[in-house]
Amino acid sequence: MYDYKAAFKTAVEQVKSEGRYRVFADLRRVRGQFPKAIRRRADGSEQEVVVWCSNDYLGMGQHPAVIGAMRAELEAAGAGAGGTRNISGTTRSAVDLEAELAAWHRKEAALLFTSGYVANEATLTTLQRILPGLIVFSDSLNHASMIAGIRNGGGERHIYAHNDLEHLEALLAAAPADAPKLIAFESVYSMDGDIADLAGTITLAETYGAMTYLDEVHAVGLYGATGAGVAERDGVLDGIDIVECTLGKAVGVMGGYIAADAMIVDAVRSWAAGFIFTTSLPPALTAGALASVRHLKAHPELREAHQERAATLKARFAAAGIPVMRSESHIVPVFVGDPVHAKMISDLLLEEHGVYVQPINYPTVPKGAERLRFTPSPNHTDAMMDDLVAAMDRLWTHCNVARLPAVA
Numbered sequence: 038m039y040d041y042k043a044a045f046k047t048a049v050e051q052v053k054s055e056g057r058y059r060v061f062a063d064l065r066r067v068r069g070q071f072p073k074a075i076r077r078r079a080d081g082s083e084q085e086v087v088v089w090c091s092n093d094y095l096g097m098g099q100h101p102a103v104i105g106a107m108r109a110e111l112e113a114a115g116a117g118a119g120g121t122r123n124i125s126g127t128t129r130s131a132v133d134l135e136a137e138l139a140a141w142h143r144k145e146a147a148l149l150f151t152s153g154y155v156a157n158e159a160t161l162t163t164l165q166r167i168l169p170g171l172i173v174f175s176d177s178l179n180h181a182s183m184i185a186g187i188r189n190g191g192g193e194r195h196i197y198a199h200n201d202l203e204h205l206e207a208l209l210a211a212a213p214a215d216a217p218k219l220i221a222f223e224s225v226y227s228m229d230g231d232i233a234d235l236a237g238t239i240t241l242a243e244t245y246g247a248m249t250y251l252d253e254v255h256a257v258g259l260y261g262a263t264g265a266g267v268a269e270r271d272g273v274l275d276g277i278d279i280v281e282c283t284l285g286k287a288v289g290v291m292g293g294y295i296a297a298d299a300m301i302v303d304a305v306r307s308w309a310a311g312f313i314f315t316t317s318l319p320p321a322l323t324a325g326a327l328a329s330v331r332h333l334k335a336h337p338e339l340r341e342a343h344q345e346r347a348a349t350l351k352a353r354f355a356a357a358g359i360p361v362m363r364s365e366s367h368i369v370p371v372f373v374g375d376p377v378h379a380k381m382i383s384d385l386l387l388e389e390h391g392v393y394v395q396p397i398n399y400p401t402v403p404k405g406a407e408r409l410r411f412t413p414s415p416n417h418t419d420a421m422m423d424d425l426v427a428a429m430d431r432l433w434t435h436c437n438v439a440r441l442p443a444v445a
C-alpha cells in the first residue's frame with residue numbers, strides 16, 4: 038500500500054535540507070503600540086519584540102479611525118456578510134467601499150475580492166476566458182498570485198526580463214498585430230524595492246494595442262498625492278486599464294480589489310469564479326477599509342514620514358557597513374546570500390535582541406539572493422533604529438557575513 042506518511046515527511050525534509058523550512062513567530066500585536074508585539078515562545082514564555090517586517094506599512098491596522106469604524110459596523114451589522122455577493126452577501130459598506138476605491142484610482146468601477154491573491158488569480162484567469170486568444174506578457178518577477186492566474190487561464194504567455202522594456206517590446210512586436218494582448222506587471226516590486234517604468238510600459242501598450250494590468254499592492258496608500266499608488270505619482274492613472282490592489286497591507290485591514298472601466302469590471306464580476314463562489318468580506322472589515330482609505334487620501338504627511346523612515350534606515354545601515362541593497366522605494370532589503378545564514382541571523386535578532394525580521398528565502402527570491410527585508414513605518418522611532426543597527430552590526434561580525442562591498 039502507498040506510504041502516505043513517508044511522502045509528506047519527505048516533502049518537509051526536502052525543504053529542511055535546503056535550509057528554507059519556515060517557522061512562524063507567534064506574535065500578539067498590541068493595539069496602540071505598533072510596531073511592538075508580544076512574542077510567545079514554544080515553552081509558553083513571553084518576550085516583547087519590535088516588528089521590522091510588517092506590511093502594515095503605516096500602522097493603519099491600529100488607527101483609531103479604522104478601529105472605530107470596524108467596531109461601529111460590527112455592532113450595527115453583525116459579524117459575517119452572510120453569503121456570496123450573488124446570494125445575500127452584498128452589504129452597504131462593500132458597495133460604498135467599491136465606489137470610494139474606483140474614485141481613488143479615477144476609474145468608473147471597482148470590484149472587491151477576499152484578498153489581493155484572489156483578485157489577481159481570479160481576474161487574470163477570467164480575462165483569458167473573456168478575451169479568447171489573449172496573449173499575456175508577464176514580468177519575470179511578478180507575484181505568485183499573478184503567475185497562478187496567468188497559468189490557470191491556459192492561454193499563450195510570454196515572460197519578459199524584469200523591468201526590461203526592450204525585451205517586452207521585442208515580444209510584443211513578434212506577436213500578431215490584431216491579437217488581444219495584456220501586459221501584466223507590478224509598480225513596486227516588494228522583494229528588491231525597485232519600481233517599474235509605468236509611462237514607458239503604457240507607451241508600448243498603446244503602440245502594440247495591448248491592455249495594461251498593474252499590481253499596486255505595495256504602492257497603494259503609499260505613493261501619489263492621495264495615495265492611489267505609483268500611477269498617481271507618475272500622472273498615468275488613465276494609462277492603466279486594470280489596477281489591482283490589496284486592503285491588507287498599507288490599508289491595514291484585509292481584502293483585495295480591481296478598479297477599471299465599468300464594462301471591464303462588470304464582465305469580471307459576471308465571469309470570475311473566484312469572485313462569484315465565495316462568501317464576501319464581513320461588513321466590519323469593509324467599513325474599516327473604507328475608513329482607512331478615506332484617512333489615507335487626506336493625510337499625505339503619513340507618506341512623507343514613511344519615506345523619511347525608509348531613507349534614514351538605508352543610510353544608517355550603509356554607514357554601519359551592512360549590505361543594504363539598492364532600492365528606489367520604502368523597502369529596505371539587506372543582502373545575506375545564504376539561506377542558513379539568513380535564518381541564523383533572523384533567529385538571533387529575535388531571541389537576543391527582540392528584533393523580528395523574517396528571512397526571505399527561495400522561492401520568494403532566487404537561491405543565493407537570500408536576504409532580510411525591513412519595512413520601517415512612521416511608528417518606528419530613532420531609538421528603535423539605534424537598537425536595530427547596533428544588533429545588526431554585532432551579528433554581522435559574529436556570523437562573519439560579508440559587509441558592504443558585496444551589495445547585490
Ligand SMILES: *Cc1c(COP(=O)(O)O)cnc(C)c1O
Nearest residue numbers: 152153154180254283285292293
Ligand atoms: C501580498 C501580495 C499580493 C496578495 O495580496 P493579499 O491581499 O495579501 O492576498 C498580491 N500581489 C503582490 C505583489 C503581493 O505582494
